[in-house]
């Protein structure tokens with residue numbers, strides 16, 4: 533990994549982490565550099581800087597659908613946003629790193645139906661969105677009203 537540009541040096545990051553510690557199956561190569569931004573402004577800065585530097589990057593959620601067998605040289609981003617929900621009427625807004633199962637529990641606690649399918653699907657809400665997670669004939673896209681993405 534080349535020297536980090538000043539713009540991203542202060543964003544929380546760790547080096548040489550085993551994917552075994554980052555994924556559900558507990559196996560894998562090394563993550564050479566893992567960024568764990570705590571705010572979406574930091575994600576924007578990371579993405580912008582990677583673009584400027586010509587670096588590709590990867591996104592990691594809960595690691596429940598990944599087996600990373602080799603070392604990954606590209607920077608990996610795993611969100612570490614505060615896990616705060618916003619409830620407005622029949623809509624819940626969650627940060628992408630919010631647990632998918634925990635979100636279905638929160639919906640039930642609010643008396644909202646529709647997320648029962650998620651009760652046994654591990655990982656994050658962002659990962660579930662990327663994968664369109666589903667079970668028992670139901671899938672996330674059926675209850676999604678909107679999302680915001682950073683690319």
Ligand SMILES: Cc1cc2nc3c(=O)[nH]c(=O)nc-3n(C[C@H](O)[C@H](O)[C@H](O)COP(=O)(O)OP(=O)(O)OC[C@H]3O[C@@H](n4cnc5c(N)ncnc54)[C@H](O)[C@@H]3O)c2cc1C
Nearest residue numbers: 591593594595596597598628655656658659660662665666
């Ligand atoms: C025991 C078990 C049971 C499972 N049962 C089901 C099931 O019934 N139905 C089902 O659909 N799946 C199931 N899965 C698979 C897995 O849980 C889902 O695919 C889950 O939605 C993945 O979420 P994650 O956060 O772990 O994503 P990860 O595994 O970390 O990543 C998966 C993909 O999503 C991308 N991604 C993750 N977060 C983001 C983000 N914030 N923004 C953009 N891209 C992102 C990653 O780059 C990667 O390409 C199961 C897995 C296990 C281990």
